[in-house]
Every structure is written in structure tokens, then in C-alpha cells.
Amino acid sequence: MKALVAIFVSLILLSSGVMVISPAIAIPDNASDKAKVKVPENAVEIAPGIFSLGSVIHHGEVVEGLMVFHHRAGHSGGPGGGGGGDTTGDDSKCFTFLAKGAKWKGEAEPWIVNPSNSRGLTESDILTHLSANIEQWEDASGTDILGAGAETTDDLVADTTSPDDKNEVYFADVDSPGAIAVTIVWGHFSGPPFARDLIEWDQVYDDVDYDWSLDAPNDEGIQMDFDNIAAHELGHTVGMGHSPTDDTCLEQTMYPTAAFEEIIKRSLELGDRTGVSKLYS
Numbered sequence: 653m654k655a656l657v658a659i660f661v662s663l664i665l666l667s668s669g670v671m672v673i674s675p676a677i678a679i680p681d682n683a684s685d686k687a688k689v690k691v692p693e694n695a696v697e698i699a700p701g702i703f704s705l706g707s708v709i710h711h712g713e714v715v716e717g718l719m720v721f722h723h724r725a726g727h728s729g730g731p732g733g734g735g736g737g738d739t740t741g742d743d744s745k746c747f748t749f750l751a752k753g754a755k756w757k758g759e760a761e762p763w764i765v766n767p768s769n770s771r772g773l774t775e776s777d778i779l780t781h782l783s784a785n786i787e788q789w790e791d792a793s794g795t796d797i798l799g800a801g802a803e804t805t806d807d808l809v810a811d812t813t814s815p816d817d818k819n820e821v822y823f824a825d826v827d828s829p830g831a832i833a834v835t836i837v838w839g840h841f842s843g844p845p846f847a848r849d850l851i852e853w854d855q856v857y858d859d860v861d862y863d864w865s866l867d868a869p870n871d872e873g874i875q876m877d878f879d880n881i882a883a884h885e886l887g888h889t890v891g892m893g894h895s896p897t898d899d900t901c902l903e904q905t906m907y908p909t910a911a912f913e914e915i916i917k918r919s920l921e922l923g924d925r926t927g928v929s930k931l932y933s
């Protein structure tokens with residue numbers, strides 16, 4: 653019956669001269685050779701868009717992993733929320749910690765980025781933009797959290813089953829409906845607070861489902877602003893969770909969702925700055 657209706661509608665469209673337009677988001681040709689970034693089968697969704705990757709033995713110690721998706725506002729992929737708000741209008745309360753307060757300790761670790769992308773972003777600028785966004789979090793925390801970044805042409809892999817001692821950033825297809833980007837962190841998330849820490853991070857930006865801008869997004873409602881998304885993802889890297897989802901927190905960088913052309917989350921807001929300052933105090 654549905655097929656008959658579809659044929660009937662098609663006939664009407666054809667006979668009335670209406671053009672059938674293909675979906676607005678085209679898949680770029682040169683994006684197909686990279687592996688899709690997927691949630692592993694044994695992962696458990698512990699909050700919307702946030703998955704526990706379980707525990708593994710790494711260098712003789714038990715470590716845990718988390719995979720956090722950043723979804724587009726209004727998409728059925730879910731808000732990935734930090735829970736209902738109890739901010740009572742106070743935006744300094746607009747923050748949560750990602751992994752029970754686990755944070756980076758000890759020597760700042762270097763990271764690598766493969767800036768190759770299918771959307772024409774200037775590859776030599778990606779490292780600079782990521783570094784500037786890391787600096788925002790470090791300035792707000794009063795701590796030198798991460799080490800220096802370096803470019804690579806190596807094929808990088810997001811570590812969804814166990815850490816590999818490399819902190820990796822790249823572009824690929826993030827295989828979750830509506831996902832703009834995903835950040836994975838590994839570390840010690842249980843035990844007393846002093847025993848909790850972060851030991852590795854990986855981050856992937858979806859250049860198959862999304863077009864990106866490095867300076868000003870166009871006004872056609874199809875581009876994601878790289879700094880708007882990177883500032884958020886790097887918040888997860890340093891240990892920040894999503895803000896509560898009440899309206900008080902809408903403009904916080906760690907609000908769980910983002911929209912096309914949005915740039916408000918490029919800069920950290922009061923909740924973001926208060927949160928990271930407390931985390932690293």
C-alpha cells in the first residue's frame with residue numbers, strides 16, 4: 653500500500669513538473685576510506701549520548717573509558733544532558749564533571765592531530781584552532797593541563813576498546829545519528845578522589861555528515877563552526893561533563909547540544925569557567 657502511494661505521489665510530482673531534490677547534505681567523495689567511529693557492542697549508555705566503554709587492564713592497571721557524543725540540537729540522537737537543572741537561574745551552577753571529578757595530573761601530555769578533511773578546511777590552521785581552545789580551558793583552570801599538539805599525516809584511530817598511549821584528533825564519519833563530534837577519555841574513575849585521573853583522550857569531528865567553517869560559518873544553515881564545537885569537545889578532554897539542560901545554561905560551552913552556524917559556545921561562560929576552576933583547584 654505504501655509503495656502504491658509513493659508511486660502515485662511520484663507520478664503527481666513528475667506530471668506537475670516538480671523537481672525531486674536530493675538530500676541537502678552530500679557525502680564528500682574523499683571521505684570514504686576512513687573507518688567509521690562506532691560505539692562498541694559491549695558499551696553501555698549511562699546517560700543520553702554518553703557511553704561507558706568498560707574497564708581494561710592498561711600497563712598493569714585497571715582503567716575505564718567513556719565515549720561522549722555531541723549531538724545537533726533537536727536531533728533524535730538525544731540531548732546527552734547533564735541532567736535536569738537545579739540552577740535556579742544562577743549560571744555559575746551550569747556545570748558538571750564528566751568522570752566523577754577525574755582530571756589530568758602530573759606532566760602535561762602531548763597530543764597529535766591529522767588535519768586531513770573532506771570539507772576544504774585549511775589543514776595548517778586546525779592545530780592552531782585546537783590549541784587556542786585548549787588554552788581557553790587552561791586559562792580558566794589556572795593550570796597547564798595538556799601538552800603541546802603536533803600535526804601528523806598518520807592514519808589515526810579513536811580508541812574505543814582500550815587506550816594506546818596516544819592522544820589523537822582527526823576527521824571521520826561519527827556513526828551516531830546527529831553526532832557532530834565525539835570525545836573519548838580513559839582514566840581511573842573510581843576509588844577515592846585522589847585516585848581518580850584522566851590518562852588519555854581521542855576526538856573525532858564528523859566531516860561526512862557535516863560541513864565546517866574555520867572562520868565565520870555561512871548563512872545557509874548547513875555549516876558547523878569548528879571553534880564552537882572544539883571548545884565544547886576540549887571541555888570533555890579536560891574532564892568537564894555537560895551542563896544542566898535548563899534555560900539558564902543555554903549559552904554555556906558545555907551545554908549538551910549545538911546548532912548549525914552557532915558561535916556562542918566559542919567562548920567559555922560563567923558555568924564553564926567556574927566548573928573547570930573548581931575541578932583543578
Ligand SMILES: [Zn+2]
Nearest residue numbers: 720721722908
Ligand atoms: Zn558534549
